[in-house]
Amino acid sequence: MATQASDPVRRRRHGKQLESALLAAGWDELLEVGYARLTMESVAVRARTSEPVLYRRWANKDQLVLAAFEHHRTANPITIPDTGALRGDLLALLTALSEALAGFYAIATAAAFSGLLADTGLTPSQVRDSVMDAQQLPRVRALYQRAHDRGEIDLERIPTAVLELPFDLVRHDMLMDLRPVKPARIRSIVDELVLPLVQSHQAR
Amino acid sequence: MATQASDPVRRRRHGKQLESALLAAGWDELLEVGYARLTMESVAVRARTSEPVLYRRWANKDQLVLAAFEHHRTANPITIPDTGALRGDLLALLTALSEALAGFYAIATAAAFSGLLADTGLTPSQVRDSVMDAQQLPRVRALYQRAHDRGEIDLERIPTAVLELPFDLVRHDMLMDLRPVKPARIRSIVDELVLPLVQSHQAR
DNA sequence: TGCCTAAGAAAGTAATCACTTTCTAACTAG
DNA sequence: CTAGTTAGAAAGTGATTACTTTCTTAGGCA
Numbered sequence: 001m002a003t004q005a006s007d008p009v010r011r012r013r014h015g016k017q018l019e020s021a022l023l024a025a026g027w028d029e030l031l032e033v034g035y036a037r038l039t040m041e042s043v044a045v046r047a048r049t050s051e052p053v054l055y056r057r058w059a060n061k062d063q064l065v066l067a068a069f070e071h072h073r074t075a076n077p078i079t080i081p082d083t084g085a086l087r088g089d090l091l092a093l094l095t096a097l098s099e100a101l102a103g104f105y106a107i108a109t110a111a112a113f114s115g116l117l118a119d120t121g122l123t124p125s126q127v128r129d130s131v132m133d134a135q136q137l138p139r140v141r142a143l144y145q146r147a148h149d150r151g152e153i154d155l156e157r158i159p160t161a162v163l164e165l166p167f168d169l170v171r172h173d174m175l176m177d178l179r180p181v182k183p184a185r186i187r188s189i190v191d192e193l194v195l196p197l198v199q200s201h202q203a204r
Numbered sequence: 205m206a207t208q209a210s211d212p213v214r215r216r217r218h219g220k221q222l223e224s225a226l227l228a229a230g231w232d233e234l235l236e237v238g239y240a241r242l243t244m245e246s247v248a249v250r251a252r253t254s255e256p257v258l259y260r261r262w263a264n265k266d267q268l269v270l271a272a273f274e275h276h277r278t279a280n281p282i283t284i285p286d287t288g289a290l291r292g293d294l295l296a297l298l299t300a301l302s303e304a305l306a307g308f309y310a311i312a313t314a315a316a317f318s319g320l321l322a323d324t325g326l327t328p329s330q331v332r333d334s335v336m337d338a339q340q341l342p343r344v345r346a347l348y349q350r351a352h353d354r355g356e357i358d359l360e361r362i363p364t365a366v367l368e369l370p371f372d373l374v375r376h377d378m379l380m381d382l383r384p385v386k387p388a389r390i391r392s393i394v395d396e397l398v399l400p401l402v403q404s405h406q407a408r
Numbered sequence: 409t410g411c412c413t414a415a416g417a418a419a420g421t422a423a424t425c426a427c428t429t430t431c432t433a434a435c436t437a438g
Numbered sequence: 439c440t441a442g443t444t445a446g447a448a449a450g451t452g453a454t455t456a457c458t459t460t461c462t463t464a465g466g467c468a
Contacts, residue, residue: 012434012445036240039425050446055427159396161389169369172376185365192363196404197397216415216464243455254416259457 020075022047022054026068031103035065069104076100080139086147086198090190093143094170098181102174140167153198162197166190226251226258230272239269273308280304284343290351290402294394297347298374302385306378344371357402366401370394 013021025047029038040061044051058064078100081092144163148155166189173181217225229251233242244265248255262268282304285296348367352359370393377385 014435014443014445018445040427041425044446048446050448051427052429052447053445056444059427061426159392161392161396165373165397168373168376172372172379175376175379188363188365192365192405193369193397193401197400200400200404201396218414218464218466222415244457245455248416252416254418255457256417256459257415260414263457265456 018049018053019057020071022049022057022064023068023071026064027072030065030068038065040064072104080143082146086144086150086152087190087195089143089147090166090194091186093140094166094181094186094189095183097167098170098174098186102178102180105171105174154202158198158201162194162201165197166194169193222253222257223261224275226253226261226268227272227275230268231276234269234272242269244268276308284347286350289354290348290356291394291399293347293351294370294398295390297344298370298385298390298393299387301371302374302378302390306382306384309375309378358406362402362405366398366405369401370398373397 022043026038026043029043029046033042038061040051040054043064044054047053054064058067078093078096081089081096083089083092144153144155147153169189170181170186173185226247230242230247233247233250237246242265244255244258247268248258251257258268262271282297282300285293285300287293287296344367348357348359351357373393374385374390377389
């Protein structure tokens with residue numbers, strides 16, 4: 001009777017491994033119930049730990065949520081494709097963005113609206129820039145630059161509004177539907193909107 | 205000393221006039237602090253009344269907020285312009301939409317995300333459809349139909365994605381910036397995106 | 409003029425939840 | 439192997455706030 005056979009081995013996580021689990025739990029909680037209904041206790045329970053473990057790392061709920069965003073973003077990097085053609089690149093990138101970020105945008109905007117940023121005074125667009133596009137923008141630019149170098153497009157003649165159009169629309173659709181954009185819609189954006197516009201501005 | 209000269213006349217509002225003031229206060233509160241931080245007390249104070257006056261009309265906070273949406277929407281109808289040309293119509297309508305709805309979309313989405321719709325299970329797109337576009341869509345359609353009848357465009361050849369593009373982008377920008385879309389951006393959407401696309405799809 | 413409904417004020421109740429405190433024991437580092 | 443750190447559990451505190459109760463009195467309506 002010295003050792004209880006029914007007692008499960010109680011392993012304790014430490015350091016980075018634990019922190020990663022905490023942030024993942026925070027992210028899942030955001031996805032499942034949203035910022036407004038996420039509580040420190042619900043995150044702790046989901047991570048199979050207790051609240052002080054959270055408070056030892058983050059001073060308050062907002063800090064935890066922001067850290068969960070950052071963690072999820074860096075843990076799920078988006079690779080910019082190189083298919084050799086503008087159309088293929090756009091289709092691949094929009095699809096990747098859509099799949100990776102549908103939840104992300106929804107959650108981030110939700111949190112922003114719910115009061116997360118009321119203190120910091122950031123607007124959703126600043127969130128978009130700082131959390132999402134700041135890293136993505138130069139890489140997107142590179143995608144277009146490659147098309148330019150191949151002679152597919154003339155970057156000089158194409159308005160910024162055209163270049164940003166597909167990303168604006170995908171972001172819009174993700175916000176509206178809270179799920180990845182349908183492949184057919186992505187093809188429509190590329191084939192019925194972006195490519196005709198590129199052609200149109202090329203011609204004159 | 206029978207009447208106190210310093211005592212301000214304490215007027216009491218009743219019926220529709222009072223209700224309107226309550227809903228306006230609710231809307232202003234939504235605009236100023238957002239759904240998450242709106243409290244029944246803050247609305248009551250803003251309306252210069254007390255909480256029971258609110259609870260006699262709406263069973264809970266959500267009902268009050270929903271009623272405030274509806275009140276604001278019906279109190280600020282959007283008139284669809286008829287300038288005689290597609291370009292003028294689009295510029296005018298997008299501007300009107302932008303000015304009237306920048307706050308509306310921001311607030312509605314915020315509330316939806318903050319948990320307002322968690323009970324009802326609606327998604328933002330359903331909110332968009334039920335609160336906004338359901339009424340607007342046929343009227344927008346009429347705008348394009350007039351252009352078609354004038355011979356400006358051939359509706360048969362133009363993909364839906366093109367027709368919806370300006371509204372998607374204006375909605376996107378409003379959500380991102382929480383303020384009306386700049387006139388220059390609206391002109392860009394019309395002149396650099398919609399009209400070239402219409403031409404492009406017309407030609408082939 | 410005089411009911412009667414409802415406005416408005418004040419105070420209270422109960423639930424939620426961010427954040428804290430205290431303690432024990434598991435793990436790490438040296 | 440030992441000492442120091444921190445995970446994890448349990449309980450509690452205080453602030454907020456949705457919603458209620460009670461009472462007084464203004465003003466609509468006959």
